[in-house]
Amino acid sequence: MxxxxxxxxxxxxxxxxxxxxxxxxxxxxxxxxxxxxxxxxxxxxPVGGPFTLTTQAGEKLSDTDLRGKPFAIFFGFTRCPEVCPTTLWETTQALKSLGPDADKLRVLFVSVDPTRDTPEFMARYLQSFDSHITGLTGTEAEIAAIGKAYHVYYEKVPTGDGDYTMNHTALIFLMDANGQFAGTIAYEEAMDARLAKLRKLIAGKEAS
CATH class of the missing domain: 1.20.5 (Single alpha-helices involved in coiled-coils or other helix-helix interfaces)
Structure with a gap:
């Protein structure tokens, strides 16, 4: 010392x-x-990137076709027992609440089960939900590419009866008019928070 x-x-x-x-x-x-x-x-x-997939109407849709209008994109499959129909139903309710502003937004539902989710099957399935929602499918390689671009996890899980189901990310990704990531909506997020994020997205603000 x-x-x-x-x-x-x-x-x-x-x-x-x-x-x-x-x-x-x-x-x-x-x-x-x-x-x-x-x-x-x-x-x-970064979240997002180039893609070209097939809509439920059998038409090609790419990321460049979406430029100029914000969009929400969700990954799932038509035989999903709970998460997908719940998310699509809640999105349908949100789009109704937006009123005319819903026309300023695109909503995309991308199948992670393209083997079973053909355009025709998706078209029948989506009849139960808002018409603003576009179903997208493609080849295994095309789905893998967009899944990687959006950092989406999905995997085929065999079931006891010889069939299979799919595990997958349940987030809705929000992308601005330039195709840049603007935030997410969580599974079963409160409707007021969901609407606030969608309105910010339409207004050109980050939804976070």
């Missing part, structure tokens, strides 16, 4: 240097917390 003035001065200087270094680390941590979400979105893991 320093006991003289000559010994104390260097100790004080060392203490000041350590304190300043700690303060710098704290400020750096705060700055990182403020910019990290944006850095992840724009530099590390």
């Amino acid at each position: 320093p006991t003289t003035e000559a010994e104390i001065r260097p100790a004080r200087r060392l203490g000041s240097i350590i304190a300043l270094a700690c303060l710098a680390l704290v400020l750096l941590g705060i700055a990182a917390m403020l910019v990290w979400p944006r850095a992840v979105q724009t530099a590390v893991s």
Whole structure:
């Protein structure tokens, strides 16, 4: 332990240097917390990308066809027992609540089970939901490509009767008029929050 003035001065200087270094680390941590979400979105893991799929009407639809109008995109399959019909029904209710503003938005339902979800089958299935919702299917490779672009998880799960079901991501992805990621809607998210996000998306604001 320093006991003289000559010994104390260097100790004080060392203490000041350590304190300043700690303060710098704290400020750096705060700055990182403020910019990290944006850095992840724009530099590390962007959501979305080019795709070309087939609608329930048998027509080709690509990401470039969507430019100029925001869209919501959801991944699932027609034989889904709960998550998909619930999400589509809640989306139908939200679109009705939007009134005329619903025409300013595209809603896409992408099948992760393209073997069974043909355009004709999807057309019959989607008759129960809002007409603004477009069903999309394609080849296994095309679905894999768009799934990768949107960081969607899905897998085939065999059932005991020799059939199979699909596990998949249940988020709705919100994309702005330029095809840029603007936020998500969670499964069974409250309707008021859902509507607020869709209105922000239509207005050109981040829904988060």
